[in-house]
Amino acid sequence: MGKAAITRRSLLAAAGLGGLSLIACGGSRGSGKAGSGGRKVAMVTNVGGINDQGFCQLSWDGLKRLRDEKGYDVSYIESKLDSDYATNIDKAIDYGAEYVWSIGFAMADAAAFEAKINPDVNVKFGIVDANTSGAASLTGVLFKAQEPSFVVGYIAGRTTKKDRVGFVGGIASDNIYAFEFGYMAGVDYAAKELGKRIEVERQYAESFNDNAKGKSIAQKMYSGGADIVFHAAGSVGIGVIEAAEESGNFAIGVDMDQSYLSPTSVLTSAVKRVDQALFDLTPKLLDGEIAGGTDIILGLADGDYLGIPEHHEHIDDKVYQDALAVIEKIKAKEIEPPATEEAYSAFTKSIGIV
Amino acid sequence: MSGLVKFLRRPIASTLVAVLVGLLIAILLVLVTGYDPLQTVATLVHGVFGSPKYITNVIIKATPILLTGVAVSFAFRTGLFNIGAEGQYILGTIVATIVGVSVNLPAVLQIPLVVLSGALGGALLGALIGFLKARLGIHEVITSIMTNWIMLYLCNFVVSSEAFHNPNSNTAYPINPSGYTMILPQWKVSDEGIEYLLQHPWLRDVLLKTDLNVGFLVAVFVAIVVGILLKRTKLGYQLRAVGLNKDAARFSGIAVERSVVLCMLISGGICGLAGALNITGINPHTLSTLVAQEGYGFNGLSVAFIAGCSTVGCIPSSLFFSALMYGGMTVQQVVGVPSEIINIMIGIIVFFTAIPSMAPWIADAIERRRSRENKNLAQETKGEEA
Incomplete structure (x- = not known):
């Protein structure tokens, strides 16, 4: 008797479990991957990960749009460590991806290496924010970050009441110098228009992730008399924006419209639409419409990749219209925002500030 | 039954x-x-065993956590909780990088020099923690957690220092290639090497597509030696006696303070060795700016506990752990879990x-x-x- 009872009980339990799994399976069937069977495109993130509130997240948004609008089969791999880059790109190739994007300049060496050792596989590579280094199957996508930085610098220069603004950089590199010197030139351009001098205080956080450090740097800038701080520092900037909110000053966001982080304190953002770039470029690179193997450098004039958000509740409308005029001038090459220190000093000389 | x-x-x-x-x-x-469990498991298995290079990668990734696992097990068996494995690992990478960048000797001298200096770095940090415990009675958990963070910021300091910062990157300079411990490190990336390996897909998978290195052999050797040290030597007996009952050990004439310092020295040295072998053995052969702890030390804790704090048991346990981590990435990509x-x-x-x-x-x-x-x-x- 006892034995029979146990068997019955375990049978019931097994049936219950089975039922549960059936229900769950039924649920999953509907949410099957959209667009599987389409062209396979993969991306490998840097160590920032897929939810970095910036670069990688934007790139993934671009690929998701390819999936939703064009039926591509897209996937991503998150790198946990720098040593994962090459193996993760390799995994993407194994997965059968026809195009593999590497996100961020930290991955430049790994992407170049994988392009070099896979000449026999039908796959092309792209890297965002880094040069190609010569491999024929690797395309670099770079942005003229100095251009939107110039525009937000101009807005900052026109908006500041204390004639003192700040800049917080991530880790010093040519990429970030473009933001820094473009911004400074924009501030100078506004100061020239207004016939006054505006100080730009600059500091690097030596990190792209240390929120607390970004916050303390920005706090120092605000208490030192700056009223607007622009950051080009990944999630360090989240701390900058917090400091702006707490001290009642303004911060300027980067990469995407960051006003969602603090609607009251984000003046504007230097937008760099990696998502749009990947959405537009991937099909062209896949089909050979763009040959690849070289660098694609995107500026304000090249399409909807750079700029500032349309909403401008904290900016004087006149200033906003003038900023749009500045954008047109940059497109027409009447203004050429500097990306390096040398170009910056040449620029200040050309507009008559020493 | x-x-x-x-x-x-x-x-x-x-x-x-x-x-x-x-x-x-x-x-x-x-x-x-809402994902398919069968597909998940199949993908996990495929992601681990599907190709020789996957297996190689699992072994490569098991190397550091095997060593930190052995270090934690060893300390645990002698009555110490070395939660500072992470910091000792980081110091190992820092010292190995500094030495590997600054010194350039032929490989036969360079490799032992870089690896041993890294191990020495970890050992000294471990010994410091042991000393603070033995002399001043500061609990090792507190000091070692603090040193974890000090080492993290020391690493970032070195990466951003003028002498070692690699421009336009978030890393330090890579060590000189004479310190590489991969198999055929120079040849396999040379033009002839790549050309040869392209003709031999299997070899290419294992050599070119992974950073196959000698680290795992070293780690297995260390696990066995430490196991023997603990179980079969007088010193091991003393250390274990201190771990079991400090007062009884002191009463029977064992120098408890010395034993605590020595134990942390050895444990820290093994963690430092793990760090040094990662610098010499895998790309990018250098430090990068750390945002958070990379987890080599903490994963070592998990490896040690799964192995029931047996040093030899850490060998399968680290492989299992590494397989889950590595296969898990494939699962995420293919199934979306x-x-x-x-x-x-x-x-x-x-x-x-x-x-x-x-x-x-x-x-x-x-x-x-x-x-x-x-x-x-x-x-x-x-x-x-x-």
Whole structure:
């Protein structure tokens, strides 16, 4: 008797479990991957990960749009460590991806290496924010970050009441110098228009992730008399924006419209639409419409990749219209925002500030 | 049935039961989040065993956590909780990088120099923690957690210092190639090497597509040596005696303070060795700016506990751990299951291995039930007889 009872009980339990799994399976069937069977495109993130509130997240948004609008089969791999880059790109190739994007300049060496050792596989590579280094199957996508930085610098220069603004950089590199010197030139351009001098205080956080450090740097800038701080520092900037909110000053966001982080304190953002770039470029690179193997450098004039958000509740409308005029001038090459220190000093000389 | 009960009473059974429970809960989670569990498991297995290069990568990734696992097990067996494995690992990478960048000798001298200096770095940090405990009575958990963060920021300091910062990157300069411990490091990336390997796909997979290096052999050797040291030597006996009962050990003439420092020195040295071998053995051969702890030390804790703090047991345990982590990334890419589920699974396994009496408890339950059944059966037969 006892034995029979146990068997019955375990049978019931097994049936219950089975039922549960059936229900769950039924649920999953509907949410099957959209667009599987389409062209396979993969991306490998840097160590920032897929939810970095910036670069990688934007790139993934671009690929998701390819999936939703064009039926591509897209996937991503998150790198946990720098040593994962090459193996993760390799995994993407194994997965059968026809195009593999590497996100961020930290991955430049790994992407170049994988392009070099896979000449026999039908796959092309792209890297965002880094040069190609010569491999024929690797395309670099770079942005003229100095251009939107110039525009937000101009807005900052026109908006500041204390004639003192700040800049917080991530880790010093040519990429970030473009933001820094473009911004400074924009501030100078506004100061020239207004016939006054505006100080730009600059500091690097030596990190792209240390929120607390970004916050303390920005706090120092605000208490030192700056009223607007622009950051080009990944999630360090989240701390900058917090400091702006707490001290009642303004911060300027980067990469995407960051006003969602603090609607009251984000003046504007230097937008760099990696998502749009990947959405537009991937099909062209896949089909050979763009040959690849070289660098694609995107500026304000090249399409909807750079700029500032349309909403401008904290900016004087006149200033906003003038900023749009500045954008047109940059497109027409009447203004050429500097990306390096040398170009910056040449620029200040050309507009008559020493 | 009695075979099962006997098996459940053996120490390894607790680990296996924990692993099984962890897997089951993870599969349930996969179900609940709406993915196909069969596909998930198949992908996981494929992601680990699907290609020679995957297996190689699992071994490469097991190397540092095997060493930190051995270090933690060793300290644990001698009564110390070395939660500072992470910091000692980082110091190992820092010292190895500084030496590897600054010195450029022929490989036969360079490799031992870089590796041993890294190990020495970790050893000294461990010894400091041991000294603070032995002399000043500061608990090693507190000092070692603090040194973890000090080492993290020291690493970032070195990366951003003028002498070592690699321009336009978030890394320091890579060490000189004479310090590389991969198999044929120069040849395989040369033009002839690549050309040759393109003709031999299997070799290319293993050599070119991974950073196959000698680290794992070193790590296995260390695990065995430390195991012998603990079990078969006088020193090991003393260290274990201190771990079991400090006062009794002191009473029987063992220098307890010295033993605490020595133990942390060895444990830290093994962690430093792990760091140094990662610098010499895998790309990018240098430090990068750390945002958070990379987890080599903390994963070492998990490896040690899954192995029941047996140093030799750390060998399979580290491979298992590494396979889950590496295969988990494939699962995330192919099936779309968030890699966090793999982390939850590992967490559950560690959680259950922390209950050492679980398997014996199951054995007891089975026996109780059986004796009850026997009684019932006996009563029934008695009833029938009557």
